[in-house]
Amino acid sequence: MGFQLYAPTIALASVTNIGVLTYIYILGIICTLYSAFGGIRAVIWTDVFQLSVMLIGSALVTVVGCAQIGGIVKVLNISSKGGRLDVFE
Numbered sequence: 001m002g003f004q005l006y007a008p009t010i011a012l013a014s015v016t017n018i019g020v021l022t023y024i025y026i027l028g029i030i031c032t033l034y035s036a037f038g039g040i041r042a043v044i045w046t047d048v049f050q051l052s053v054m055l056i057g058s059a060l061v062t063v064v065g066c067a068q069i070g071g072i073v074k075v076l077n078i079s080s081k082g083g084r085l086d087v088f089e
Contacts, residue, residue, distance in 0.1 A: 005031070 009023035035043055066072050079085050 005024050005027050006020075008027060009020045012018070012023045013020045066075050069075050069078070076085070
């Protein structure tokens with residue numbers, strides 16, 4: 001949980017003149033109030049949105065990566081030559 005507060009504060013502090021510790025307090029209070037007033041329903045919907053973003057991002061990275069390499073067949077050939085498809089060895 002600490003890293004989830006710390007990571008955005010680094011980005012915010014790098015573009016403003018406000019310190020990291022101040023942003024940690026601000027984000028901590030915002031997250032606490034959001035959870036307290038929104039309840040578990042708000043937290044669940046936030047998690048659903050975050051999961052959707054991660055799944056779409058992973059799919060896009062896979063599709064774009066395969067397209068840049070030359071297709072899924074070439075990806076599987078490279079993986080096979082590198083021994084990355086040997087699951088049970």
